[in-house]
Amino acid sequence: MRRAGPLTYRGSSIPNTTTDQRLLDQRGPTDWVHTDPWRVLRIQSEFVEGFGLLSELPSAVSVFGSARIRPGNRYYDLGVEMGAKLAQAGYATITGGGPGIMEAANKGAQKAGGLSVGLGIELPFEQTLNDYIDMGMTFRYFFVRKTMFVKYSQAFVVLPGGFGTLDELFESSTLVQTNKVTRFPIVLVGTEFWGGLRDWIRDSLLENGLIKPHDMELVQVVDDTDEVVDIIRKSHLDIARQHQESEQHPGPEQ
Numbered sequence: 001m002r003r004a005g006p007l008t009y010r011g012s013s014i015p016n017t018t019t020d021q022r023l024l025d026q027r028g029p030t031d032w033v034h035t036d037p038w039r040v041l042r043i044q045s046e047f048v049e050g051f052g053l054l055s056e057l058p059s060a061v062s063v064f065g066s067a068r069i070r071p072g073n074r075y076y077d078l079g080v081e082m083g084a085k086l087a088q089a090g091y092a093t094i095t096g097g098g099p100g101i102m103e104a105a106n107k108g109a110q111k112a113g114g115l116s117v118g119l120g121i122e123l124p125f126e127q128t129l130n131d132y133i134d135m136g137m138t139f140r141y142f143f144v145r146k147t148m149f150v151k152y153s154q155a156f157v158v159l160p161g162g163f164g165t166l167d168e169l170f171e172s173s174t175l176v177q178t179n180k181v182t183r184f185p186i187v188l189v190g191t192e193f194w195g196g197l198r199d200w201i202r203d204s205l206l207e208n209g210l211i212k213p214h215d216m217e218l219v220q221v222v223d224d225t226d227e228v229v230d231i232i233r234k235s236h237l238d239i240a241r242q243h244q245e246s247e248q249h250p251g252p253e254q
């Protein structure tokens, strides 16, 4: 029998070298850097770096939207306006750090004097963080990056976009629906763009009993960026009030 830390080996499973021998041995193949145990460490280091970068962030809102929309498009302007309004309301803006609406929201936030954050993702084609980011990090792993959006922002604002944006919208809706995150406003901006999706959710998902009626309220659809800020502010005031009440009238000890 051989014990190696928490591991136990018996019989033919006993390795013919020890962990220390393998660590100190410089010869041999280097394919271990492409193995899952090594990846686990890289994933862990991404969490450590991300938490380190973001843990002292003030209140923040994540803004999602298309990577493909260019300056001159009305939705780009909407992104700039959204970032600026969030900055004026005292929120940091977090985006995926890429081009398009992400860039627009970062630009609006930065130009209005707010804190502009970009959480980029390594992609198969060359890609750098946009030029309007005060604090940024590029992630290797999508799922680590997604944890950062949810952990360090207090609301999601979703502007027009494609698959990436829909992924972010539905992931956050699922987290709220399953109570993994609580009291977290999700606001879609652009009724013309999002109205069809909202109708489909009602007519197909709700109609067939695949979601509950109150799930329809998880996501709000508006046009006006001031209204977005009002929804987020109101939700945060409600949370603060409930917090205060529960401190004044604590329930029975669990």
Ligand SMILES: CC(C)=CCNc1ncnc2c1ncn2[C@@H]1O[C@H](COP(=O)(O)O)[C@@H](O)[C@H]1O
Pocket: 063, 064, 065, 066, 067, 068, 095, 096, 097, 098, 099, 102, 120, 121, 123, 127, 160, 161, 162, 163, 164, 165, 166, 168
């Ligand atoms: C030009 C191009 C496709 C660049 C891709 N570069 C990207 N850089 C950073 N985040 C991204 C990128 N593409 C997609 N995303 C993520 O997915 C969303 C946009 O995807 P889409 O364009 O809607 O589907 C963004 O909110 C962002 O978080």
